[in-house]
Amino acid sequence: MVYLIDMRIRYRSDDGAIWLQDDEGSLIILTVIMNRLLSYLIEQRGQVVTRDELLQNVWDIHGLHSSNHTLNKYLSELRKHFKNFGITSECIATIPRIGFMFNGDIEVQIIADDQQDTGSEKKLDSNTDNSVNGGTKKTYVSFISSRLFISAAIALGVIATGIHFIPADLLHQENVQAQKKDVPTFLLFNYDQCSVYTTQNNSAAFSERKKSLFLELVKESDIACLKDTSFLYQVSEAYLYGREGRAFISRCTLKDNEYISCLNFYWSGYESKT
The missing domain is CATH 1.10.10.10 (Winged helix-like DNA-binding domain superfamily/Winged helix DNA-binding domain)
Known part of the structure; x- marks a missing residue:
């Protein structure tokens, strides 16, 4: 090819x-x-x-x-x-x-x-569904890093889930520290007092769908906006339209323009459409 x-x-x-x-x-x-x-x-x-x-x-x-x-x-x-x-x-x-x-x-x-x-x-559609996983899966990882953080790319493990999300499984905890400036990000909207960023500058219609899904995910998973935190988030188009895909939300704490800790939520499967 x-x-x-x-x-x-x-x-x-x-x-x-x-x-x-x-x-x-x-x-x-x-x-x-x-x-x-x-x-x-x-x-x-x-x-x-x-x-x-x-x-x-x-x-x-x-x-x-x-x-x-x-x-x-x-x-x-x-x-x-x-x-x-x-x-x-x-x-x-x-x-x-x-x-x-x-x-x-x-x-x-x-x-x-x-x-x-x-x-x-x-x-080639950047959001073509290439997943081979059946059913749904949700995991999260808490970490602080010493590697290059790539500012919102961490939010791109995007996944879709089924009608209900299964409880998160904590995978591991690592120490990581990274610069906020590494990769350009785009403000999607403000969730309570927390800014929500993505790595892609989408159309108004697509952004609205992403906002709606974000609010659904944080509500179902009880992800709160905390002091001095912001969110890095992305979702595949396949997931938004009810096909198998991915979604990723990372809640990060900032100090002196560095991410000092992040709690990452990762989903895979199918998004329900009611």
Whole structure:
């Protein structure tokens, strides 16, 4: 399959070729592992992919073994390639202690293999439902980090649930600290005295749907607005329209322009539509 990324880069997942659309001389061939990694991230574009999921699908199922260090090195190389090709926005965002995400704001189109010469293209929906989980799932994680926080990207583990949310399961607690300025965020609305931010600047209609869902999630899960906290939040379009998807809410405490602690709520499954 051939993808057109950001209207300037062509990427062929069959052999890992990647080049500037107007400069075939810029073509490079990604390594097998790097190609698998990029292909998988693009397929999940706009969705948070956990480290374990990447390790499983890029290495383990092929009989290989890897580590977080190796994964980080490959991701760093991919980011360098995109930067060298002229993309200034961060293509692959790191969500500390959770995983990674191919930026849903970067346009990606699919070019049919047999129609490349005619320029036939199909836009890849950043919110296409790629989940294989059945039923519903909800988890939350409390942490404080020392890694780069990527300001609202942490809210992008987006998930859909069923008609009722099951009780949250505390996964683990980690110490993390991060800068608030790392990634641009957009104010969605104010929940009581707390600001609610997302990483995407949506249309008015879509923003209203996101607000409504946020209020439903915090009510069902008893997530309160506390002093000196703000929310980072995102939800997949699939979830908003009643299909299987994801939602993520992170309530973070700020001190001296740094997030000193975050309580993360993560849902997966189907959103009920009554």
